[in-house]
């Protein structure tokens with residue numbers, strides 16, 4: 001569904017049973033800057049949705065609004081059919097932060113970070129019970145981090161750090177998980193593990209909203225895509241929204257975009273390559289290919 005001029009309010013506001021429904025959301029920061037204006041989209045439950053846009057397009061602001069960290073000047077956000085405050089009170093939303101948002105020098109063990117996901121389940125004194133320890137152990141096992149549970153977080157690799165914060169979200173047992181750049185600084189194997197885990201969580205009926213510059217992976221694992229540039233330009237099933245025209249609208253001249261005319265002996269082919277800083281996205285005959293060749297095996301930064 002493309003909404004270049006008039007945001008489509010109908011789908012978002014009408015679908016009270018949806019995972020996340022944002023209607024006409026506007027955020028104005030204290031300095032007067034309007035970071036997002038009239039943003040409207042809806043994502044059903046049991047979905048992995050990509051949030052795609054250039055630096056400064058408003059992705060983190062949208063996350064902050066869904067987490068209740070910034071106030072809406074106008075509009076409405078509903079999570080699992082209810083207001084954000086209620087979703088937060090019921091611990092329905094978990095957040096997996098960007099690496100830059102975390103103080104890695106803070107002396108804390110892997111298992112302590114994951115236990116933070118249980119805080120909302122504990123009493124005032126935050127004394128973990130058997131169920132909390134079990135939830136932490138299960139979450140660490142699910143991301144293959146059990147062996148490193150006694151390590152300081154500062155001693156981990158980029159991919160391991162991401163998995164610890166994913167485990168924290170799992171321990172929280174939230175229904176909605178917001179992931180800010182989960183693939184940055186992560187090798188291809190870890191990326192595949194994270195994608196497998198997200199698919200499992202989707203099949204459990206959870207909602208994942210994933211901000212990513214990893215365009216090549218979006219058609220592969222995201223059912224829905226939201227394209228953002230100060231407002232929502234387009235949203236809906238990835239096959240409908242992740243089009244060359246929409247990406248050009250979202251990225252303008254920022255991405256490297258080549259059109260090659262096929263192999264010399266054969267029929268000329270129009271191949272477009274969108275390459276941000278991660279796996280490139282290849283369009284062949286105007287359609288996004290599901291998976292592009294990996295460009296390396298090491299950690300990508």
Ligand SMILES: Nc1ncnc2c1ncn2[C@@H]1O[C@H](COP(=O)(O)OP(=O)(O)OP(=O)(O)O)[C@@H](O)[C@H]1O
Pocket residue numbers: 029030031033034035053054055056057058059060061062
């Ligand atoms: N606290 C703030 N006060 C004022 N302006 C802000 C604040 N935080 C962000 N902005 C501005 O709001 C706009 C959106 O920023 P935001 O961080 O949401 O973008 P983003 O899409 O997450 O970017 P990136 O991909 O670089 O993380 C930018 O122009 C940014 O400069």
